[in-house]
Amino acid sequence: MHIEKNQEIHLLNRPEGMPLPENFELVTVPVNEIGEGEVLVKNNWMSVDPYMRGRMIDRESYIAPFALGKVLDGGAIGEVIESNNPAFSVGSKVAHMSGWREYFISDGKDLQPLPASPIPEQAFLGVLGMPGMTAYTGLLTIGELKKGDNVFVSAASGAVGSIVCQIAKLKGCYVVGSVGSDVKAEYLKHELGVDAVINYKESQDLTADLAKACPNGIDVYFENVGGAHLEAALNVMNDHGRIAVCGMIDQYNATEPVPGPTNLGQIIVKKLKLQGFIVFEHWDNYPTFVQQMGQWIQEGTISYKETVYQGIESAPEAFIGLFTGKNTGKMLVKLG
Numbered sequence: 001m002h003i004e005k006n007q008e009i010h011l012l013n014r015p016e017g018m019p020l021p022e023n024f025e026l027v028t029v030p031v032n033e034i035g036e037g038e039v040l041v042k043n044n045w046m047s048v049d050p051y052m053r054g055r056m057i058d059r060e061s062y063i064a065p066f067a068l069g070k071v072l073d074g075g076a077i078g079e080v081i082e083s084n085n086p087a088f089s090v091g092s093k094v095a096h097m098s099g100w101r102e103y104f105i106s107d108g109k110d111l112q113p114l115p116a117s118p119i120p121e122q123a124f125l126g127v128l129g130m131p132g133m134t135a136y137t138g139l140l141t142i143g144e145l146k147k148g149d150n151v152f153v154s155a156a157s158g159a160v161g162s163i164v165c166q167i168a169k170l171k172g173c174y175v176v177g178s179v180g181s182d183v184k185a186e187y188l189k190h191e192l193g194v195d196a197v198i199n200y201k202e203s204q205d206l207t208a209d210l211a212k213a214c215p216n217g218i219d220v221y222f223e224n225v226g227g228a229h230l231e232a233a234l235n236v237m238n239d240h241g242r243i244a245v246c247g248m249i250d251q252y253n254a255t256e257p258v259p260g261p262t263n264l265g266q267i268i269v270k271k272l273k274l275q276g277f278i279v280f281e282h283w284d285n286y287p288t289f290v291q292q293m294g295q296w297i298q299e300g301t302i303s304y305k306e307t308v309y310q311g312i313e314s315a316p317e318a319f320i321g322l323f324t325g326k327n328t329g330k331m332l333v334k335l336g
C-alpha cells in the first residue's frame, strides 16, 4: 500500500524559552510499499510529554536531542494495517516510539504488541504506560512510601501526579497536591480523594500554605516542578523525609541558569534523602506494574483522566499546552 498523504511534525528550529507553534512544521511525506519482513503501521494516538522539551535543546543528556528538520518521535499507539511479518497480523495494536506521524514502516523490532485488555488502548500512553510507571516507581521505590506517610505532590493533576495522589491514598497516606487552577483543585478533592490542595498560582506564601495544608509535616515529597515548590517542601519536610525528584517543569523553558532553593541546608538539618530517577532504568518492573495498575483500574480503585487534542496538526499546540496547564490527566493527540 502506498500512502501519499502521510503527515508528520518536524522540529523546524529550537525553542528559546516557551515553545511556539513556529518551532514546528507540518510536513507531508509519502510512505512507500512495505518490503520483506516489514509492516505498515497507522498511528491512532500519540503522546506529548514534558521531557520532550529537553530533547529540543542540543545538549548531551540521558536521551539524544531531536534533530532539526526531521520528524519528532515519542510514545504512540498504532494498528498494523499491512504486514509482511508473521509476528504481526493485520489489525494488531502496537505501542512504539514513532509518534508525531500518521503512518510508518517498521521491521517489527521497535513494536510492542499491546496486551489484550478491556482498558482503552490509549491508556498505555498514560496510566498503564510511562507516566503511570513513573508515578508507581517514584512513589514506592524512590520515595519508599510507608502507610500513614504525609505526602506532598506537585503538578498533582497531571499524568504522573494524579496517579501518585491515588496510589498514596490507597496506601493509607495523608495527601496534599499542588495545582494551577481551582477547577483542578476540585478534581483532586472530589475525584481523587486528596486531603488538601494548594493552588500555587494564587498562593502569596507557598511555605505558609503548605505548612497549613500539612499539619503533620511532609514525609514524602513527589517533586514534579522544582523552584519555589522545592523550597517550600524543604521547609515543611519532616526529619528523615524522602524527596523523589521526578521532574522540574518550572525550569524546562528557562533561558538563563535557574537559582537553586535558598534553603538546601534543610537537607542536612532534617537528614533528608533526595533521589532523582529516570523511569526507563526501572523498566524491568513494568510487567509487575502493569498487572497491578490494570487490577486497580478494573476494581475502580484508580481512575484516570485524559485531555485529547484532535489531529496531527494539533500536536504542537498540545505539547505547548503542557507548560501552560491546559491538561488534566494525560495529554494526548488522537490521530486519524
Ligand code: NDP
Pocket (backbone or CB within 6 Å): 049, 050, 051, 130, 131, 134, 155, 156, 157, 158, 159, 160, 161, 178, 179, 180, 181, 184, 224, 225, 245, 246, 247, 248, 249, 250, 251, 277, 278, 279, 280, 321, 322, 323, 324, 325, 326, 327, 328, 329, 330, 331
Ligand atoms: P503533566 O501531565 O503533569 O503536565 C504538566 C503539568 O505541569 C501542567 O498541566 C501544569 O499543571 C504543570 N506545570 C506546567 N508548568 C508549570 C510550572 N512552571 N510550575 C508548576 N506547574 C507547572 O506532565 P507529566 O505528568 O507527564 O510529567 C510531570 C513531571 O514528571 C514533569 O516534570 C516531567 O518532566 C516528569 N517526568 C519524569 C519522568 C522521569 O523518568 N523522571 C518520567 C515522566 C515524567 P498546572 O495547571 O497545575 O500548573
